[in-house]
Amino acid sequence: MNGRPNPNPASFEPSDEREEIARLLPAPADWDLPRGRHLHHKDLLMRHIDRDQATTAPTTAITPAAATAPAATAAAARPGRRRLRPVLLAPVTALALAGIVTAAFALNDGDRKPAAGTSSDAAADMQPVSALLGQISDAAGKRDTPTVRDDQFSYVREKVREADLSSGKAVVGPLHDYELWLSQDPEPVQKQGLIRSDGKTMPLNAEFGDTNGTPAGFSRPTYQWLASLPTDPGRLLDHLYAKAPQAENRERDQAVFEQIGDLLDQVMPARTAAALYRAAAKIPGVTETPRAQDAVGRRGLGIARSDTKNGVVTEWVFNTQDFTYLGHSTRLTKDTPYAEAGTLLDSSALLKSAIVDKPGRLPGSEKK
Structure with missing residues (x-):
């Protein structure tokens, strides 16, 4: 790569395309998402895929990670879950989105001991608050x-x-309405359960x-x-x-x-x-x-x-x-x-x- 887009995109291999688009994407926010935020971004991913497939050739490939998403998430308009982090995705090809999002949202389960200086022993000194x-x-x-x-x-209604x-x-x-029914x-x-966001209702399936x-x-x-x-x-x-x-x-x-x-x-x-x-x-x-x-x-x-x-x-x-x-x-x-x-x-x-x-x-x- 020389800092400029390749003048012949058709010559890209899939891995080259992912690397090129990842490089060209705007710098994302510096935080990672806890597991509970994944559904929103999965839905956003599928929304972009739907839009891109409507305007590009039907031969665009989707990675296995995206292909295994529940069918219900392929609807064109998807409300997000609550506690949304800002949208970090740019409207690029489904192939690049699926690869980048899958890598960016990788998490572990957090089942380790508290890090030094962050356990309740280290935090035992009560804060002024x-x-x-x-x-x-x-x-x-x-x-x-x-x-x-x-x-x-459970039922939650928020703005x-x-x-x-x-x-x-x-x-x-x-500002918009948000309702959540959780089993x-x-x-x-x-x-x-169900999510109703800005007047749109969708089933909330397994993550x-x-x-x-x-x-x-x-x-x-x-x-x-x-x-x-x-x-x-x-x-x-x-x-x-x-x-x-x-x-x-x-x-x-x-x-x-x-x-x-x-x-x-x-x-x-x-x-x-x-x-x-x-x-x-x-x-x-x-x-x-x-x-x-x-x-x-x-x-x-x-x-x-x-x-x-x-x-x-x-x-x-x-x-x-x-x-x-x-x-x-x-x-x-x-x-x-x-x-x-x-x-x-x-x-x-x-x-x-x-x-x-x-x-x-x-x-x-x-x-x-």
């Missing part, structure tokens, strides 16, 4: 939680917005690679699974450092902080919620933030942590009166080729969290 998180924890521990059956579904980086520049999309079955499931169904866990946090987590804050933090999905190029402390944040909109036992907040207080670098607000502009108390390695800050927002969780935001803290410091990457505002009997039903209503 611990007083506020203690208040939030105490309030959460006093809330009533329902009895949840295995045949029911969300995300940045799209596929053009090489961050373009923050409009509470403790066994691995092929049909997780990519879960041939036997997606089990309960960090990417499908059922009430029963949440109840099984340790309720001692120190033991819980050790468990999170050892078991939460991890990715390269991201601080482990930040990954655990964000993993806790990904659970906060779920219905869970009061004692689990209380333990999560006290565990968060032990993570190095967690701070209070002034003037926190969620995706719809509700102002509240902020709990945040910055990943100095990758230049992003994630902030949780809580009601100033009763300490209920309101939502989150993630922003850049340093200039990048695709956006300036302060640019919003994603945000949410939690409007409802409940348990319902069927996917598609709303709390307190039998209408679908």
Whole structure:
């Protein structure tokens, strides 16, 4: 390669094409995605494949990894899952997309011991934010939680917005509705529930690679699974450092902080919620933030942590009166080729969290 596109693309071998397109793609954001974010990007990949196949020759090849994606993901319009990371893909050929995305999203299971300096022993010195998180924890521990059956579904309704980086520049999309129905079955499931995003409804099938169904866990946090987590804050933090999905190029402390944040909109036992907040207080670098607000502009108390390695800050927002969780935001803290410091990457505002009997039903209503 000489820094310029090959003037004769037809002479490319497949591996040459992948390398050339990978080189030409805009620099992606510096973080990797935990396993729970894969579905969104898998759907985005398939959306690009559909679009490219509609405008290019039908002989374009797809890698085995893309070819094994569930058939339901091939629909042209796919809403993403919640807690979206900015869109990192450019509209190029399906072959290149499949190869690049498969490589970029490779993860391990995170089942190692906490890294030195990041276990609960090293984090035992309470941060200055611990007083506020203690208040939030105490309030959460006093809330009533329902009895949840295995045949029911958790329900979350939010307003969300995300940045799209596929053009090489961050373009923050409009605020839109997001609803999620998630199966509470403790066994691995092929049909997780439903997603309704910006008026479009799609089935939520097993995650990519879960041939036997997606089990309960960090990417499908059922009430029963949440109840099984340790309720001692120190033991819980050790468990999170050892078991939460991890990715390269991201601080482990930040990954655990964000993993806790990904659970906060779920219905869970009061004692689990209380333990999560006290565990968060032990993570190095967690701070209070002034003037926190969620995706719809509700102002509240902020709990945040910055990943100095990758230049992003994630902030949780809580009601100033009763300490209920309101939502989150993630922003850049340093200039990048695709956006300036302060640019919003994603945000949410939690409007409802409940348990319902069927996917598609709303709390307190039998209408679908």
